[in-house]
Each structure stands twice: as C-alpha cells, then as structure tokens.
Amino acid sequence: MELSEVGEFGLIDLLRAKVGEPGEGEVWVGDDTAVLRAPAGTILFTTDLLVEHVHFDTAFIGPEDLGYKSIAVNISDVAAMGGVPRRAVVGLGVSPDLEVEWIEKLYAGMRECCDEFDMAVVGGDLSRSKELIISVALLGNPAGRLFVPRSGARVGDAVCVTGTLGASAAGLRLMREENKERLDLLKAHLRPTPRVRESQVLRKHLPTAMIDISDGFSVDLGHICESSDVGVVVEGGDLPLVDLTGVTVDESPLQLGLSGGEDYELCFTIPQDRCAAAMSAVTKATGTKVTRVGEIVESSRGRVLLVESGDTPLEAPGWDHLRV
Amino acid sequence: MELSEVGEFGLIDLLRAKVGEPGEGEVWVGDDTAVLRAPAGTILFTTDLLVEHVHFDTAFIGPEDLGYKSIAVNISDVAAMGGVPRRAVVGLGVSPDLEVEWIEKLYAGMRECCDEFDMAVVGGDLSRSKELIISVALLGNPAGRLFVPRSGARVGDAVCVTGTLGASAAGLRLMREENKERLDLLKAHLRPTPRVRESQVLRKHLPTAMIDISDGFSVDLGHICESSDVGVVVEGGDLPLVDLTGVTVDESPLQLGLSGGEDYELCFTIPQDRCAAAMSAVTKATGTKVTRVGEIVESSRGRVLLVESGDTPLEAPGWDHLRV
Numbered sequence: 001m002e003l004s005e006v007g008e009f010g011l012i013d014l015l016r017a018k019v020g021e022p023g024e025g026e027v028w029v030g031d032d033t034a035v036l037r038a039p040a041g042t043i044l045f046t047t048d049l050l051v052e053h054v055h056f057d058t059a060f061i062g063p064e065d066l067g068y069k070s071i072a073v074n075i076s077d078v079a080a081m082g083g084v085p086r087r088a089v090v091g092l093g094v095s096p097d098l099e100v101e102w103i104e105k106l107y108a109g110m111r112e113c114c115d116e117f118d119m120a121v122v123g124g125d126l127s128r129s130k131e132l133i134i135s136v137a138l139l140g141n142p143a144g145r146l147f148v149p150r151s152g153a154r155v156g157d158a159v160c161v162t163g164t165l166g167a168s169a170a171g172l173r174l175m176r177e178e179n180k181e182r183l184d185l186l187k188a189h190l191r192p193t194p195r196v197r198e199s200q201v202l203r204k205h206l207p208t209a210m211i212d213i214s215d216g217f218s219v220d221l222g223h224i225c226e227s228s229d230v231g232v233v234v235e236g237g238d239l240p241l242v243d244l245t246g247v248t249v250d251e252s253p254l255q256l257g258l259s260g261g262e263d264y265e266l267c268f269t270i271p272q273d274r275c276a277a278a279m280s281a282v283t284k285a286t287g288t289k290v291t292r293v294g295e296i297v298e299s300s301r302g303r304v305l306l307v308e309s310g311d312t313p314l315e316a317p318g319w320d321h322l323r324v
Numbered sequence: 325m326e327l328s329e330v331g332e333f334g335l336i337d338l339l340r341a342k343v344g345e346p347g348e349g350e351v352w353v354g355d356d357t358a359v360l361r362a363p364a365g366t367i368l369f370t371t372d373l374l375v376e377h378v379h380f381d382t383a384f385i386g387p388e389d390l391g392y393k394s395i396a397v398n399i400s401d402v403a404a405m406g407g408v409p410r411r412a413v414v415g416l417g418v419s420p421d422l423e424v425e426w427i428e429k430l431y432a433g434m435r436e437c438c439d440e441f442d443m444a445v446v447g448g449d450l451s452r453s454k455e456l457i458i459s460v461a462l463l464g465n466p467a468g469r470l471f472v473p474r475s476g477a478r479v480g481d482a483v484c485v486t487g488t489l490g491a492s493a494a495g496l497r498l499m500r501e502e503n504k505e506r507l508d509l510l511k512a513h514l515r516p517t518p519r520v521r522e523s524q525v526l527r528k529h530l531p532t533a534m535i536d537i538s539d540g541f542s543v544d545l546g547h548i549c550e551s552s553d554v555g556v557v558v559e560g561g562d563l564p565l566v567d568l569t570g571v572t573v574d575e576s577p578l579q580l581g582l583s584g585g586e587d588y589e590l591c592f593t594i595p596q597d598r599c600a601a602a603m604s605a606v607t608k609a610t611g612t613k614v615t616r617v618g619e620i621v622e623s624s625r626g627r628v629l630l631v632e633s634g635d636t637p638l639e640a641p642g643w644d645h646l647r648v
Binding site: 025027035049091126135149 | 355371373374448449462
C-alpha cells in the first residue's frame with residue numbers, strides 16, 4: 001500500500017505503535033510536542049540530516065539498515081561527548097508513492113538501534129519531498145555534569161582511536177559493486193556501531209578531547225587540533241587501517257583510513273601517563289581495540305602531520321558537504 | 325559568494341557568530357553536540373521539517389522571513405503545550421551554488437524570532453540537497469510539571485480560538501499573485517506570531533486541551549476530539565474569520581478559516597465557568613482577541629459538526645502531507 005492511501009495521520013497512527021511505550025509521565029507520539037522527564041543538569045543536543053543521493057542510495061541500502069544507521073550516527077555524536085543517548089525526534093520527508101511497508105521497516109531499524117542503546121524515538125514530523133530526507137535530533141545526558149569537548153587537547157597528549165579506519169569507506173565501494181565477499185566491510189558501512197560503551201569506560205580515565213569520525217580521520221582530528229589550538233603528528237604506520245586482502249578497491253587502505261569517513265570510531269587525546277590504562281580498560285570492558293596513533297604537538301608545527309618518511313603535512317581531504 | 329567557495333566548515337564558522345553567546349556553562353556551535361544546562365523536570369521536545377516547494381517557495385518568501393517562520397512554527401507547538409521555548413538545533417539542506425549572503429539572512433531571521441522569544445539556535449547540521457530543507461528541533465519547558473495535552477477536552481467544555489482564522493491562507497494566495505494591498509495578510513503568512521504569551525496567561529486558567537492551528541482549524545480541532553474521544557459543535561457564525569473586504573480570493577472566508585491552515589493560533593477547550601475569565605485575561609495581557617466558537621459534545625454525535633443551518637458534519641479537509 002502506498003503512503004498516499006493511508007495519509008499523514010494514518011501513517012502517524014501506524015508509527016505510534018512502532019516506537020514503544022512512553023516512560024512514566026511521558027508523552028511520545030500524538031501531541032503537539034513530546035513530553036519527557038529529565039533529571040537536572042546537563043543536556044546534550046544534536047542533529048544529523050540524511051539526504052538521499054548524498055548520504056545514502058536506496059538502491060543499495062535497505063530500510064532497516066537505513067533506519068538503524070540514521071539513529072546510530074546521531075548516537076555517535078553523543079558518545080563523542082562522553083554521554084549516553086536518551087530520546088530522539090525524527091523529521092521524515094517522503095514521496096507519497098512510497099510503500100507503507102518500507103517506512104515500517106525504516107522504523108523497525110530505528111527501533112532496533114534504539115533498543116540496543118536503551119533510548120527511544122519519541123516524536124517527529126512528516127512531509128512530502130522529492131528526495132528522501134531523514135532528520136534526527138537527539139537528546140543525551142553526560143554522566144554528571146562532565147562532558148568531553150573537542151577543545152581540551154594539550155601538547156604531549158597521546159592520540160588514540162578505537163576500532164578500524166577505512167572499513168566503512170571500503171564497504172561503501174563494495175556495496176556499489178554489489179560485491180558481498182566481505183560482509184564485515186558492508187556491515188561497517190550499513191550498521192556502524194556507535195561507541196557508547198567505549199566512551200562510558202573511557203570517560204572515567206579523563207580524556208582531554210574527543211570526536212567521532214564521521215567526515216574522515218584527518219578532517220575530524222583536524223577539528224580537535226583547531227578547537228584546541230594544537231597540532232598533531234600521526235604515525236602513518238601505527239594507524240589501525242582496514243585490511244583489504246582479497247578485495248580490489250581503487251584507494252589504498254591509508255587513503256580510505258585518512259579520508260574515507262563514516263567510521264564512527266572515537267578519536268581522543270589523553271595525557272601519556274593515563275593512556276595505557278585507558279586503552280586496556282576499554283578493550284577489557286568492550287572487546288574493542290584501541291590504538292595509539294600519534295601525539296599532540298605545538299600548533300606552530302602545523303595542524304595534522306603524517307609521519308611516513310619525514311613529517312609530511314597531511315593534505316588528505318575529508319568530506320565537505322558544500323565542496324563536493 | 326557561493327557556499328561552495330566557503331565550504332561546510334567555513335559556513336559553520338560564519339554561522340557561529342550569528343547565533344549569539346552561549347549561556348553560562350553551555351556549548352553551542354562547534355562541538356559534537358550542543359551542551360545545555362537544564363532545570364530538573366519536564367522537557368518539551370518537537371521537530372518540524374520545512375521543504376522547498378512544499379512548505380515554501382523562495383520565489384515568494386525571502387530568507388529573513390523564512391528563517392523567522394521556520395523557528396516560529398516550532399515555537400507554536402511548544403506554546404500549544406503551555407510551554408516556553410528554550411533551545412533549537414537546525415538541520416539545513418542546501419545547494420552548493422546558493423549565496424552565502426542568503427544563508428546569513430536566513431539565520432538573521434531565525435535570530436530575530438529567537439530573540440523575540442528569549443531562545444536560541446545552539447547547533448545544527450549541514451548537507452547538500454537539491455531542494456532546500458530546513459529541519460528545526462526545539463526544546464521547551466512547561467511552567468512546572470504541568471502541560472496542556474490534546475486529550476483533556478470534556479463534554480460541555482467551551483471551545484475557543486485566539487486571533488483570526490484564514491488570514492495566513494489568504495496571505496498565501498495574495499503572495500502568489502504578488503498582490504501587496506493587504507500587508508496584514510501577507511504578514512500573517514510570512515511571519516506568524518507564535519502565541520507563547522497568550523499560552524502563558526491561559527495556562528493559569530487551566531484549559532483542558534489545546535492545539536495550535538497548523539494543518540487547518542477543522543483538522544486540528546479534530547485532533548483534539550480524537551485524542552479526547554469527544555465531538556464538537558462549532559457555530560459557523562461565531563468563527564473569527566479573516567476579513568477579505570477589497571481583495572479577491574477564490575475561496576470564501578469560511579473555507580479559508582476552516583481549511584486554510586498555518587494560522588498558528590491556539591485552539592483550546594475549557595470548562596464554561598472558567599471560560600470568560602480566561603478569555604479576558606488573555607486579551608488584557610496580550611491584546612490578542614479570543615473567541616468562543618463552540619462546545620464539546622458526546623463523540624456519538626460525530627467529530628466536528630458545523631452549525632450553519634442545522635448540524636452539518638464538517639467535511640472541510642485540512643492539509644495532509646501525503647495526500648496532496
């Protein structure tokens with residue numbers, strides 16, 4: 001059945017059943033706004049806009065994965081602040097000839113991600129649009145009043161990254177070729193795992209700065225440097241790059257790892273003397289590897305320097321939505 | 325200068341200056357999420373998605389008005405819950421060949437509306453898109469833990485509405501004809517005033533149900549009836565309809581008032597014995613007229629009945645995004 005047959009309000013009724021039961025004293029779908037109960041203190045508030053043909057192509061990504069990912073990328077921003085996700089609203093722009101079942105699957109995927117991180121979609125808005133639009137806004141809480149900014153990196157801090165760099169970008173390329181040999185890479189692209197658990201362990205070890213890798217490792221690490229007014233030297237050989245054994249991709253693992261983006265791994269800085277304990281605590285609690293990849297230096301040396309043979313200023317571009 | 329020349333991050337830097345200074349202990353633009361300080365209690369959370377060619381046409385609405393309106397329509401939802409708006413994030417989908425100046429004006433309009441209601445845009449996300457997309461998510465607070473739901477209307481309650489019905493729809497039609505004779509109607513469409521002040525006075529008089537009129541009076545009043553499981557009889561002759569003296573519009577004031585939508589007036593129900601005091605308190609404090617237009621009846625009589633000559637079930641359609 002097409003959306004035009006059930007109409008906006010029919011669809012809202014259908015989706016209301018998909019989002020789950022409101023908490024005590026809360027109102028979710030069905031009023032002018034959602035009503036939430038919140039503890040006093042600090043709120044984290046973020047939004048991500050996903051647009052068809054820019055962020056995704058429905059020829060390659062199914063509605064469940066797309067729903068999961070649209071929530072996951074927002075959660076990743078909250079994890080990058082050291083927080084836990086709580087409640088989201090979703091603005092959806094759809095074509096009236098889209099199948100109702102497709103939207104139901106999209107919401108099922110969102111729900112799956114929400115359940116995994118103990119959060120919920122509590123409301124939203126629907127509109128017609130030519131391109132499919134998924135706009136998620138998310139509220140989270142840091143533990144206590146503390147959060148981990150981008151701006152706290154200090155000269156001498158170690159620079160670390162969780163997981164693997166470049167897997168999502170490699171997965172994107174395989175997906176477009178409909179190559180299903182490496183499901184691990186496809187999954188890295190279609191269902192990234194936001195690093196909430198890793199962030200919760202890590203924050204107890206007081207990282208000085210943190211960001212999630214969405215636009216690309218070099219660009220995102222550059223954001224930390226710019227916010228903190230420091231530079232960084234990255235040891236190219238130490239980067240936890242995607243293993244491309246057996247698959248053919250135009251770019252090298254290093255290119256994908258530096259510029260690919262959408263890894264949704266955490267990149268953080270931490271004083272050297274707390275680094276080893278933080279790394280092993282994260283791995284012990286979550287199974288996720290953490291790699292030390294460089295060191296924060298004076299900003300006068302440049303922003304992001306890659307060591308391969310001598311200090312080379314890193315020109316690797318990341319994703320810029322308005323320059324592509 | 326075009327957006328493609330400054331790039332995503334250049335634009336973010338420009339906009340950071342436009343949104344104002346963060347409150348004590350808050351972080352706005354420039355980290356993974358905004359960081360807000362919040363009192364304990366209840367949070368109102370809402371989102372509205374505005375899409376080019378559906379919600380607006382840039383041939384007719386300028387960036388300042390569009391910015392103002394995109395914030396105002398979200399504030400209106402918070403007012404409809406009896407709350408005050410606090411903080412918003414904005415997801416923006418734009419074409420890279422758009423002028424930077426246009427976006428700066430869009431943000432200036434948003435800021436104007438924010439300043440008027442003591443709130444702020446604290447962050448957002450940017451993407452490329454073919455159609456212009458403005459997605460706003462807004463946090464508000466009710467006064468105390470109380471909010472005014474859609475579901476509290478009781479048989480016998482009076483039904484009231486603030487301001488005028490149909491002015492925005494009439495303004496839309498004049499705007500498309502580039503007819504500037506009635507600036508009041510154009511303003512009703514381009515710069516609707518969300519009824520925050522009216523709502524704050526009204527809530528002390530304990531309305532039982534409330535909604536803002538976005539999709540059209542008949543549809544939105546229908547939402548109150550459905551949520552409250554009641555019906556309503558509306559006196560057609562009592563409706564505060566737009567005065568169309570001297571302008572030619574295809575529809576009658578009654579048609580525009582019932583179905584036009586985008587009035588962003590408040591429609592509320594209240595026990596008869598508190599109605600007169602509530603109405604005069606709102607008008608005295610804000611200058612906004614309030615009109616009693618009908619009465620809540622048993623749901624068995626039907627949902628929305630219009631009295632003109634006998635009870636006529638009201639068929640007037642409002643806006644359904646997926647059925648247009």
